[in-house]
Amino acid sequence: GSVCTNGASEPTKCKAGTFAIAGSSKCTPSPPGSFVDKTGSTSAKPCPAGTWSGKGAAACTNCEPGTISTVGSSACTQCPAGSIADRAGLSACTKCPPGSFANKKGSKECTKCPAGYFSSTLNSIECTPSPAGYFINGVGSTSYNPCPVGTWSGLGxxxxxxxxxxxxxxxAGSSSCRRCSLELLLILTAQVSANLVAWQIQRP
Incomplete structure (x- = not known):
């Protein structure tokens, strides 16, 4: 942890961020991914998971939100799309839960699926539109509902x-409405007329 230089009366301790093995004439900077936090050290220690360092570091730096690292890392890695790191200093990404998504690398939070869209699996990078004939009226949905009889809907x-x-x-679940046939319209009209006549006859 100390070096001897020409003309020195006693060894000089290596400063933080550097180290020296016995018999060394100079201190060596800690390599990237490691650190030396004390003076007079004989070796460097690897950075813990969730942190990183460059050359000659006296301490490791936490990975920023959206990124992670393993032990001894010289840089942090962005979380892949579909997952997040919601705070600094994490060693693993978290998959987005059903009903949400993350569509880019290095995301800090998952986004809930908007109305009309859903995701039913973990780790989604996008939400899927509800099929025609179905609907989703809230955010963060994992499934969809059929349109009731007498109604219809398109995609999403x-x-x-x-x-x-x-x-x-x-x-239920219709993607379009059908036109009533002329024959059906005549039947319905006749029924309405008959009901109206019967009602008028029954009036006092």
Whole structure:
């Protein structure tokens, strides 16, 4: 941990960030990924996971949010898309839970799927639109719901749309409404007329 120089009356201790083995004539900077935190050291210590260092470091630096490192790292690595590191000094990324996503590397937080979209698995890099005939009316969804009878929806809908007069959907989960046939319209009109006549006859 000390070096002898020409003309020196006693050995000189190596300063923090450097070290020396016995018989050395000069102090050696700690290599990247390691540190020396005390004077007079004979070796460098590896940086712990979640930190990094450059050459000649007296201390290691925490990885920033969105990045991680393993033991003895000289740099931090960005978390892949679909995962995050939400604070400094982490050694592993966390996968985004269902209902959320992270679409770029180095993310600090997962984003909830917007209305009309969902994700049903861990580690999603994007959300999937609800199929036509279904809807999602909230954020952070992991599934979708069918449109009720009499309504319809397109891809990625946050709400269902009622069929316009003269059209119908007879089953849940419809992606479109069907036009009523002329024959059906005549039957319905006749029924309404008959009901109206019966009501008028029954009036006192």
């Amino acid at each position: 809908s946050s709400a269902c749309t009622a069929c316009i007069p003269g059209s119908f959907s007879s089953s």
